[in-house]
Amino acid sequence: MSDPDDIFAELRVQLEAGDNDHNYPERDSDDHEVEAAPPATKRCCGCKQVLPLDAFARHANRPDGRCTTCLECNREQSRAWRRKNPERAAAHWRAWLAANPERARELARLRKRRERQRRKRLAESSAGAE
Ligand SMILES: [Zn+2]
Secondary structure: OOOHHHHHHHHHHHHHHHOOOOOOOOOOOOOOOOOOOOOOEEEOOOOOOEEEHHHEEEOOOOOOOEEEEEHHHHHHHHHHHHHHOHHHHHHHHHHHHHHOHHHHHHHHHHHHHHHHHHHHHHHHHHHHHO
């Protein structure tokens, strides 16, 4: 049986030996001074990954101002929802287009341009193959 005092003394020696620079802030653990930045990461409720806050969409009604799932999971969720509710998704989409006519025109323009580029690439690659 060893004396508990001896164990503490030994621990103290080990601590002091391994810790030459005593930089521990003398601070009460109950004292929650908000001087440090809030944690820059959070765990996604979807994929359970710990990701930087930037990977989460902003959400004004949440205490930390971010969604509980990461952008990738959000995308996956809305994709799955659209697959399950195609009519409602289409209705949503139409409502959004009506509410954002400028953005809708821009998207239509982008889509047309992408489509043109795709056709051009296809034409070029088939021309090159012949
Ligand atoms: Zn996720």
